[in-house]
Amino acid sequence: MIAAYAVAHSNIALAKYWGKANDELNLPAVPSLSMTLDALKTETTVVFDSSLPADVVNLNGFAVNGRPRDRVLELLDRVRQQSGITDPAHVTSRNNFKTASGLASSASGFAALALAATRAAGLDTSIAETSALARRSSASAARSLYGGFVKLDVGSEFASPVAPAAHFPLCMVIAVMAIGAKDVSSTDGMQATRESSPYYPAWLETAPQIYDVAMKAVLEADLEALGTALERSAMLMHASMIAASPSLVYWEPGSLAVMRAVKQLRRAGILAFYTMDAGPHVKIVTSPQDAEAVAILIRGVPGVQEVIVSKIGPDASVSVSSPDA
Numbered sequence: 001m002i003a004a005y006a007v008a009h010s011n012i013a014l015a016k017y018w019g020k021a022n023d024e025l026n027l028p029a030v031p032s033l034s035m036t037l038d039a040l041k042t043e044t045t046v047v048f049d050s051s052l053p054a055d056v057v058n059l060n061g062f063a064v065n066g067r068p069r070d071r072v073l074e075l076l077d078r079v080r081q082q083s084g085i086t087d088p089a090h091v092t093s094r095n096n097f098k099t100a101s102g103l104a105s106s107a108s109g110f111a112a113l114a115l116a117a118t119r120a121a122g123l124d125t126s127i128a129e130t131s132a133l134a135r136r137s138s139a140s141a142a143r144s145l146y147g148g149f150v151k152l153d154v155g156s157e158f159a160s161p162v163a164p165a166a167h168f169p170l171c172m173v174i175a176v177m178a179i180g181a182k183d184v185s186s187t188d189g190m191q192a193t194r195e196s197s198p199y200y201p202a203w204l205e206t207a208p209q210i211y212d213v214a215m216k217a218v219l220e221a222d223l224e225a226l227g228t229a230l231e232r233s234a235m236l237m238h239a240s241m242i243a244a245s246p247s248l249v250y251w252e253p254g255s256l257a258v259m260r261a262v263k264q265l266r267r268a269g270i271l272a273f274y275t276m277d278a279g280p281h282v283k284i285v286t287s288p289q290d291a292e293a294v295a296i297l298i299r300g301v302p303g304v305q306e307v308i309v310s311k312i313g314p315d316a317s318v319s320v321s322s323p324d325a
């Protein structure tokens with residue numbers, strides 16, 4: 001029996017993925033570019049154990065049920081199919097941050113699970129193949145196999161690294177809002193946007209252009225150009241979902257207050273830019289020199305519960321041990 005322990009860091013898209021080209025294969029309709037975060041991570045251990053009556057899935061000390069459990073079992077079944085293993089699995093996972101609230105827990109979660117499950121099954125899967133396996137469960141998870149800046153192109157099965165952290169050492173200041181779990185998952189939100197938002201075609205048309213601008217800015221280490229592109233990507237994505245029916249609004253009053261504070265910072269000469277995902281938290285991209293000043297100002301914004309300052313994170317990692325030994 002092999003126990004595999006994997007660590008994957010969450011990532012935040014600078015050019016967003018929103019919408020699928022293929023639901024069954026979970027292939028994105030637009031390219032995305034992300035930054036892996038050092039401060040937010042998932043640690044997951046997987047053991048396939050013939051003595052178990054059924055799969056056991058624990059997250060942060062509690063049994064996982066319903067759709068989240070089914071998504072874990074779907075990934076495990078793919079690994080069982082590839083490896084020929086039929087044993088149930090024991091999955092123990094821990095996030096060091098809030099789950100399912102737009103802090104990319106599914107990204108780090110499925111990246112760590114894909115890595116731990118393949119290794120526990122004795123598979124010698126490449127990192128690209130592991131990224132593809134994670135992508136089937138959650139497309140943003142494909143990007144969390146790698147550290148630094150990472151892309152997921154349209155039509156690609158797996159994510160690939162773009163540049164290491166040292167190339168463009170940025171910080172992300174995360175304004176965590178005082179609000180619980182989100183009510184509409186990214187998967188459901190994307191589907192609703194595609195089916196009912198008249199702005200979805202406009203999003204599909206503009207997202208690749210913004211991705212190109214963001215990619216160039218990362219390669220040239222140009223914070224102002226990247227910041228302008230990443231704010232635009234987030235706002236266009238949110239505009240497409242706000243125009244869905246029923247309207248999908250992830251923002252809280254505090255989220256808007258943080259966006260306003262970021263604009264104030266820029267007027268004061270600090271290069272800081274915001275992005276948001278399928279949750280109320282605001283993530284601010286800035287330079288390492290300005291990160292503490294940004295964090296101090298954001299801590300004072302009403303509605304902000306906690307501020308996390310993160311540098312760019314590393315590749316996912318895995319180690320295996322034999323409990324029988």
Ligand code: DP6
Nearest residue numbers: 013016017138139140186187277278
């Ligand atoms: C807004 O990867 O969670 O965070 O593939 O359906 O699981 P599924 O969606 P998911 O969507 C992430 C959307 C986003 C933008 C991004 O991370 O690119």
